[in-house]
Amino acid sequence: MALTAETESRLYRSLRVAAGAAAHLVALGFPAAVAVLARPGSSLFSWHPLLMALAFSFLMTEALLIFSPETSLLRSFSRKIRVRAHWALQLVALLCALLGLGIITYNKHLNGKSHFVTWHGLTGLLAVLYAGGQCAGGVLLLYPKLMKNWTLAKLKLYHATSGLVGYLLGCASLMLGMCSLWFTTTVTGASWYLAMLCPLVTSLVIMNQVSNAYLYRKRSQH
Numbered sequence: 001m002a003l004t005a006e007t008e009s010r011l012y013r014s015l016r017v018a019a020g021a022a023a024h025l026v027a028l029g030f031p032a033a034v035a036v037l038a039r040p041g042s043s044l045f046s047w048h049p050l051l052m053a054l055a056f057s058f059l060m061t062e063a064l065l066i067f068s069p070e071t072s073l074l075r076s077f078s079r080k081i082r083v084r085a086h087w088a089l090q091l092v093a094l095l096c097a098l099l100g101l102g103i104i105t106y107n108k109h110l111n112g113k114s115h116f117v118t119w120h121g122l123t124g125l126l127a128v129l130y131a132g133g134q135c136a137g138g139v140l141l142l143y144p145k146l147m148k149n150w151t152l153a154k155l156k157l158y159h160a161t162s163g164l165v166g167y168l169l170g171c172a173s174l175m176l177g178m179c180s181l182w183f184t185t186t187v188t189g190a191s192w193y194l195a196m197l198c199p200l201v202t203s204l205v206i207m208n209q210v211s212n213a214y215l216y217r218k219r220s221q222h
Contacts, residue, residue, distance in 0.1 A: 016070045016071070016208070017070045019071075019204075019205050019208070020065065020068055020070055022205070023065060023071070023201060023205040024061075024062075024065065024071065024073075026057075026061075026198045026201050026202055027065075027202055030053055030057045030058070030195070030198040030199075031053040031054045031057050031058045033195070034049050034050055034053040035053075037049070037183075037186050037187065038050050044103060044106070044107045044110070045103070045104070047100070047103050048100050048103045048104040048107070049100075049177065049182075049183075050100075051099050051100030051103070052096070052097065052100040052124065052177065053174065054096050055093040055097040055100065055131075055170070056093070056097070056127065056167075056170030056171060056174055056199075057171075057174060057198065057199065057202065059090070059092055059093035059096065060089070060093045060131075060167055060170060061167075061202045061206065062089055063085075063089035063090045064167065064206050064209065065205075065206075065209070066085055066086050066089070067082060067086070067209070087138065090134075090135055090138070091135065093131065094132060094135050097127070097128045097131055098132075100128075101124065101128050118180075119176050120173060120176035120177050120179065120180060123169065123173040124173040124177070126169060126173075127166065127169040127170045127172070127173045130165070131170070134159075134166045137159060138159060140155055140159075141156060141159055161210070164206065164207065164210045167203070167206055168203055168207075174198075174199045175196060175200075183195075
């Protein structure tokens with residue numbers, strides 16, 4: 001029996017709500033698990049995985065999910081408030097990422113190890129630098145008159161698209177970190193595969209959200 005358009009729409013919305021709820025749980029659960037494993041305070045290095053997990057798994061995910069029409073925790077608030085919350089979360093995420101980068105750099109210096117010689121290190125550095133550039137680029141949305149030849153709608157579209165690229169870089173850095181000796185020694189078997197799924201789940205949800213926003217904007221232009 002064929003589904004009606006209304007039934008398909010409800011089913012699709014229900015799936016998006018379920019996926020968003022899963023993303024919220026993963027965004028919080030992953031850093032919590034990393035905190036248990038790293039035991040922050042036990043060493044200087046222990047702060048690095050926690051800060052990076054907080055930055056790229058929790059704070060950035062929540063900053064992007066704020067604009068989800070189905071799963072935003074602030075969907076009952078005005079867009080102005082959601083934009084401010086997005087800014088606050090992104091700035092805190094950037095601070096956590098910068099601090100995490102500084103800690104691992106200093107820790108390697110203390111131990112006489114080379115800097116940024118692994119894919120994890122290089123991707124992490126790029127993700128942090130990209131996040132800084134993305135936050136700076138977000139200023140243009142607050143002051144769109146600085147870009148006289150660009151419409152606000154176009155600035156929002158490019159900001160969302162470039163933000164997705166930065167988010168995926170952060171998730172890639174987390175996944176490469178889970179291939180490190182520290183993580184693979186601590187987490188083995190099915191638990192390791194489950195951990196690797198966490199950034200994949202949030203990435204898929206965020207990509208779906210951004211693509212739907214793009215399609216909605218495209219339809220509204222016709």
